[in-house]
Amino acid sequence: MNRDEIYSILNGVFQDVFDDESIEVNDATTSADIEDWDSLEHINLIVAVEKAFGVKFNVGEIHNMNNVGDMVNLIIAKKG
Amino acid sequence: MKELEYPFDADYINSKRKAIKRQLLETGKNYIDVKIAILGGSTTSNIKNVLELFLLNYGIKPSFYESEYNMYYEDIMFDNEELKEFAPELIYIHTSNRNIIDWPVMTDSAEQVDAKLKNVYSRFGGLWEKAAQVYHCPIIQNNFELPYYRLMGNKDAADIHGRVYFVNELNRMFGEYARNHENFYIHDIQYESALYGLEKWSDPFYWHMYKYAMCVPAIPYTAFGVANIIKSIYGKNKKILALDMDNTLWGGVIGDDGVDNIEIGQETSLSQTYSEFQKYIKDRKQLGVLLSVISKNERDIAIEGLRRPDSVLKEDDFVEICANWDPKDINLKNIASHINLLPESFVFVDDNPAERAIVSGNIPGVAVPEMTEPEHYISTLDRGGYFEVTHFSADDIKRNEMYQANAQRLQAEASFADYGDYLKSLEMKGEITAFKPVYMSRIAQLTNKSNQFNLTTKRYSQTEIEEVAADGQHIAIYGKLEDKFGDNGVVSVVIGKIDGEVLNMELWIMSCRVLKRDMEFAMMDELVRRAKLSGIKTIMGYYYPTAKNAMVKDFYALQGFELVSEDESGNRTWRFDIPEVYENKNKAIDVDNQ
Numbered sequence: 001m002n003r004d005e006i007y008s009i010l011n012g013v014f015q016d017v018f019d020d021e022s023i024e025v026n027d028a029t030t031s032a033d034i035e036d037w038d039s040l041e042h043i044n045l046i047v048a049v050e051k052a053f054g055v056k057f058n059v060g061e062i063h064n065m066n067n068v069g070d071m072v073n074l075i076i077a078k079k080g
Numbered sequence: 081m082k083e084l085e086y087p088f089d090a091d092y093i094n095s096k097r098k099a100i101k102r103q104l105l106e107t108g109k110n111y112i113d114v115k116i117a118i119l120g121g122s123t124t125s126n127i128k129n130v131l132e133l134f135l136l137n138y139g140i141k142p143s144f145y146e147s148e149y150n151m152y153y154e155d156i157m158f159d160n161e162e163l164k165e166f167a168p169e170l171i172y173i174h175t176s177n178r179n180i181i182d183w184p185v186m187t188d189s190a191e192q193v194d195a196k197l198k199n200v201y202s203r204f205g206g207l208w209e210k211a212a213q214v215y216h217c218p219i220i221q222n223n224f225e226l227p228y229y230r231l232m233g234n235k236d237a238a239d240i241h242g243r244v245y246f247v248n249e250l251n252r253m254f255g256e257y258a259r260n261h262e263n264f265y266i267h268d269i270q271y272e273s274a275l276y277g278l279e280k281w282s283d284p285f286y287w288h289m290y291k292y293a294m295c296v297p298a299i300p301y302t303a304f305g306v307a308n309i310i311k312s313i314y315g316k317n318k319k320i321l322a323l324d325m326d327n328t329l330w331g332g333v334i335g336d337d338g339v340d341n342i343e344i345g346q347e348t349s350l351s352q353t354y355s356e357f358q359k360y361i362k363d364r365k366q367l368g369v370l371l372s373v374i375s376k377n378e379r380d381i382a383i384e385g386l387r388r389p390d391s392v393l394k395e396d397d398f399v400e401i402c403a404n405w406d407p408k409d410i411n412l413k414n415i416a417s418h419i420n421l422l423p424e425s426f427v428f429v430d431d432n433p434a435e436r437a438i439v440s441g442n443i444p445g446v447a448v449p450e451m452t453e454p455e456h457y458i459s460t461l462d463r464g465g466y467f468e469v470t471h472f473s474a475d476d477i478k479r480n481e482m483y484q485a486n487a488q489r490l491q492a493e494a495s496f497a498d499y500g501d502y503l504k505s506l507e508m509k510g511e512i513t514a515f516k517p518v519y520m521s522r523i524a525q526l527t528n529k530s531n532q533f534n535l536t537t538k539r540y541s542q543t544e545i546e547e548v549a550a551d552g553q554h555i556a557i558y559g560k561l562e563d564k565f566g567d568n569g570v571v572s573v574v575i576g577k578i579d580g581e582v583l584n585m586e587l588w589i590m591s592c593r594v595l596k597r598d599m600e601f602a603m604m605d606e607l608v609r610r611a612k613l614s615g616i617k618t619i620m621g622y623y624y625p626t627a628k629n630a631m632v633k634d635f636y637a638l639q640g641f642e643l644v645s646e647d648e649s650g651n652r653t654w655r656f657d658i659p660e661v662y663e664n665k666n667k668a669i670d671v672d673n674q
Contacts, residue, residue, distance in 0.1 A: 019098030040125040043290045047297055048095040059288050 001079050006053075006072050013052045017045050027069030053079065084137040085447070086464040090300040097129055104136040110626055111141035112314055112539060117168035117215075118144060119152035121175035122293035130300050131172075134307035138316050149291065150179075153203070156211045164214075169541065170313070171211055172220045172306055175204075176269070176293035177227055177247055184241045193240045201253045208257065208264060216543040218263045218313055220306060223251045225273040225294070228282035262521065263542055265309050265470060269294075272305050275463075308465035314539065315528030318447055318466040319421055320370035321361065322412055324430035325382055325403070328451065329361075329393065330354050334385050335377055345390035353454045358392035360458045365397060368476030369467050370419070370483055372400045374411045374428075379403040399483040408435050409442040418490075419483055420592035422531065422628070427466050429457075471521050478567065485566035486593055492565075503598060503668035510599065510669040511560040512606040515549040522570045523558055530589040531628040535621070535635060538587050553578050554586075555610050559603050561594055561669070568594055572603050581617040588621070588635070601665035604639050606673050608662050620644075621654035639665075 007025070014023045018036050031037040037045070049071065050056055055078040057065075065071055083092065083100060093100065114135075118124050128144050135142050145166040147155045152173055155163050180200055184193045204221070211219055227236075227243040236242030251270055258266045273281040276298050286292040294302060311317065326333045331343025331350045343351040344358070365371050371393070375382050382403035386395050395401065399419055402411045408430070416423045424445030430436055431451050440448040449460050489506065496502035515523060524542040531537070540548070548554045559572035571594045575587040590600055611619060621636040623629075633652075637643065641654035 013095065016095045016099070019102070039290070040123070043286070043292070043296055044094060044097075044126065046289075048091075051091045051095065051297075059285060062289060 001076070003072060003076070006075055009052055010049070010068070010072070013048050014045070017041065017048050025068045027067065027072065029068040030066070049075075055079065081137050084134055086304070086449070087460070088300060088304070090297055093130060093133065093300045094126075094297065097133065100133055101136070104133065109139060111136070111139055113141050113143070114310070114314070115166060115169045116142045116144055116310075117147070117155075117163060117166065117171045119147045119155055119171060119173045121150050121152050121173075121179035122287070123149060123291045124174050126292070126296060126299045127174060127303055127306075130303035131306055134300075134304050135310060138307060138311040140311060140314060140316070152179075153207055156207050156214070159214070168215055168217055170218050170220070170310060171215060172267070173207070173222065175222050175224075177224045177243075178287065178293045180224070180246070180250075183243060184246055186241050188241060190240055193246075197246065197249055197253070200250060204254070205257065208261070212261075212263065216547075217541060218265065220265045220267050220309055221254065221258075222267050222269045223254045225269050225281060226278055228278065228284070265313075267302075267306055267309060269302060269305075272301055273298075276301055304465065308468040309470060312468040312470040313528075315525060317468060318369075318427045319425040320372060320399070320415075320419075320427070321364070322372050322374045322415065322426050322428045323361065324432065324435065325373060325375035325377060325385060327431045327454075328429060328457075329358060329373075330385055330391075331454065335381050339381070339384040339388065342385055342388075344385070344388060350454070355390070355392055357454060357457045360461070362392050362397065364467065365480055367467065367469060367472070368479045370421075370480055371398045372415050373398055373402060374408050374415070374430075375401075375403045376405055376408075377403040396484070397480070399480060399487065407438060409439050412439060412443060412446070419486065420532075420595065427461070427464070429461065471525055478569070481566055482568055482593070485563075485568075488565050489563075499596075500668070506563040506565070506597070506668070508561060508563045508597065508669040510562075510602050510671040512557055512602055512671050513673050515545065515556055515558055519558055519560075519570050520545055520549070523573050526570060526573055526589060526591070527587065530591065531626070532592055532631055533590040533595070534626075534629050535588040535623050535632055536586060537624060537626050537629065540587070548575055555583060555607065555614065555616075557603070557606055557610065559590075559599060559606075561597065561599055572599055574603050574607055576607065576611070576619065578614060578616065581615060583611050583614075583616045583619045585619065585621045588632075598666045598668040600635070600639075602669045602671050605662075605664040605666050606671065608658055609673070612658060612662075617658060619656040619658065621656065623652040623654070625650040 011024055014025055015021050018034060023034065031042065046057060046062060053075050055075060057074065061074055081104060118128050124146055128146055132142055145163055145168060152175060182196050182199060184196055208219055208221065224247045226247055230236035230244060232239055232242055236244040239245060254266055258264050281295055281298055283295045286295050323329055331354055332341060334342050344354050345351045346355065361371065383395060383401065385391060386393060400415050402415055412426055412428065413423050416426065423443045427447040427449065428436065428439045429449065429451055436448045439446060447464065447466055449464050451457050451460060492505065493502050496505065520542055524540055524545045527540040548556050554575055554577055556575045558570050560570050561568045571591040573587060573589050576583040576585045621641050623633060623636065636654035641656040644653040644655045646652045
C-alpha cells in the first residue's frame with residue numbers, strides 16, 4: 001500500500017469520525033487543524049484508523065505521534 | 081434503526097457515531113426527555129455519546145451531566161452545585177475495578193481483608209444512600225469486572241487475599257443491596273466483560289492512553305446494556321413474542337413431514353436443540369412475556385405439533401395461535417388488536433428471512449431478531465435486551481393468564497344479546513382508592529407504559545408517585561379490577577392537583593385490556609366522591625394529543641365535561657362543574673373504595 005492509497009482511506013476515516021466530508025489531511029496535519037480533534041476524539045480516531053487498516057498502535061507509538069505524517073509512516077511500517 | 085439493534089457492528093457505531101445521531105434525530109419521533117447524570121470513575125465521554133444513540137433509538141432523548149474525570153464520589157458526597165442544578169432524573173455510576181484502591185495484600189489477616197471489603201462497600205453504599213436521598217431518582221451502578229491479572233493464578237478465586245475473591249465478594253454485596261432497595265439497579269459488567277472477552281475488555285492500553293477502564297471498541301456493548309435498563313425503567317420493553325413454528329419451534333415442516341417426523345424431544349441432537357429453545361421460551365413466559373404463534377400452516381395440523389407429549393410448549397401457553405396462509409404482518413397486527421397491544425411491542429421470531437423482511441418492512445418499531453441457526457436462537461433472543469427486567473411484580477407472573485381470561489370474556493360477550501347483561505355476568509369487583517405502598521411500583525410502571533388510553537402522557541418515576549400520594553395536594557387513585565375470569569390487577573390511575581376549589585387533572589390512564597367495562601366510569605365516580613370531600617367545585621380536564629392517544633380525544637365529553645378551548649395543535653381543555661347531586665355512572669362494577 002503506497003502513501004496515496006493510505007491517504008485515500010485515511011481521509012474517509014477522518015471524515016466519518018469528525019462527520020465532515022470536507023476534511024482532507026496531509027503529512028503536516030495536526031490536531032490544531034481540525035476543530036473537533038480534542039483528546040477525547042483522538043481515541044475514536046485511533047480506534048477507527050486501527051480498524052480501517054487492520055493494525056494496532058502501542059502506547060509508545062501514539063506517544064511519539066506528532067502529526068498525520070507520523071501516523072502514515074507507522075501504518076506503512078506495520079503493513080509492510 | 082437496524083444499525084443499533086443486536087447484533088450491531090460496534091466498530092461501525094464507534095466510527096459513524098455522529099452521522100448515526102443525525103439520522104436518528106431526523107426521524108422526528110416523539111421522545112421522552114430524561115436528564116441523566118453519568119458519574120464516572122474513569123473517562124466516560126464515549127460511553128455518554130454511544131448511550132445517547134441507543135436511547136434515541138428507544139424513543140428516549142437524554143440530556144447529560146457528566147462528572148469531571150473520576151469525581152463520581154465527590155460530586156454526590158459534597159453536593160456539586162452544577163449537578164444539583166441539573167437535577168438528574170436518573171444517575172448512572174460508571175466505576176470499575178480500577179476504582180478499588182485498597183486491595184488486600186498477602187500479609188493481611190482475615191479480619192483485615194474483611195475490613196477492606198467493608199470499606200470499599202460502605203464507600204459505595206454511602207454514595208447510593210446520599211444520592212437517593214438528594215435526587216430521589218433511579219440509580220444504575222456498575223458492578224466490577226474480574227481483575228485482568230491473578231497473582232496466585234487459580235488460587236486467586238479461593239484465597240481471601242486474591243483479587244478474584246475480592247471482586248466476587250464485592251459483587252455479591254452490590255447485588256444484595258440491589259435486592260433490598262427499590263430504584264437501584266446493577267449494570268452487570270462482570271457478565272458483559274465475560275461475554276466480550278475479559279482479555280480484550282481490560283486491555284490496559286486504553287487505561288494508560290486515555291483513562292478508559294474498559295476497551296473503547298467494547299463501549300457500544302456497555303452503552304447498550306445501560307440503555308436496556310433505562311428503557312425498561314421507562315416502560316419501553318417489548319411485551320410479546322410472535323413465534324413461527326416450522327424450523328423455529330421445531331425442526332422440519334409439519335405439513336410435509338407429518339407430526340411424528342418433526343424434530344422435537346430428546347431423540348436427536350437437532351430435536352434437543354429445539355427442545356432447549358422451547359424451554360427458554362417457556363421460562364420467558366414465567367417472567368410475564370406473552371406468547372403467540374404466527375405460522376403458515378393449516379391450524380389443525382399446526383396444533384398437533386404442540387400436542388405431542390414431548391413438546392415443552394403447549395396450546396394453553398399462548399394467548400393466540402394464528403395458523404393460516406395470510407401475510408404475517410397482517411396476522412401480527414390482528415393479534416395486536418385482539419389483545420389491545422401496539423404492533424411495535426412485538427418481537428417477531430422466524431427462521432425465514434423473507435418473512436422477517438415482510439414484518440420489519442411493514443411494521444415500524446417491531447423487533448425482528450435474525451434467527452439463523454437453531455443452536456443460536458437462545459443467545460440471539462437473549463442478548464437483544466427486549467425484555468430487560470427491572471421491576472418484577474406479581475402481575476407480571478399472571479400476565480399470560482390475564483390475557484387468556486380476556487379471550488374467554490370475548491367468547492362470553494358473543495353469547496349475550498345485551499351488552500349490559502354481559503357486563504353484569506362478569507361479576508366484576510373493583511378496588512378504587514388512594515395509592516397503597518404495595519402498588520407504587522405497578523402504578524409508576526403503568527404511567528410509563530400507557531400510550532393509548534392516556535390523556536396527558538405524563539410519566540412518573542416511582543419516587544414521584546410516592547410524593548404525589550403523600551403531599552396532600554393531590555387526589556390520586558388507582559383502580560384494580562377483578563371478574564369471574566380472573567384478576568386484571570391495577571389497570572387505571574387518575575391524578576389531579578388541588579388548586580383551591582379546582583382540581584386540575586394531571587393524569588388519567590387506563591389499560592386498554594379493560595376497555596368498555598365501565599371502569600372509566602367507576603374511576604370518575606370515585607374521583608368525584610373524593611373531590612367533593614375536599615371541597616372541590618370544578619374539575620378541569622386536559623387532553624394533549626400524541627401519535628398514539630387519539631382514542632381518548634373525546635374522553636372527557638363522554639364523562640360529561642364541556643369543551644372550554646382547543647388550540648392549533650389540538651390540545652383541549654375541558655371543564656366539569658360538580659353538580660349538587662351526582663349520579664354514579666358505573667352500573668356494572670361492585671366498587672370497594674376503602
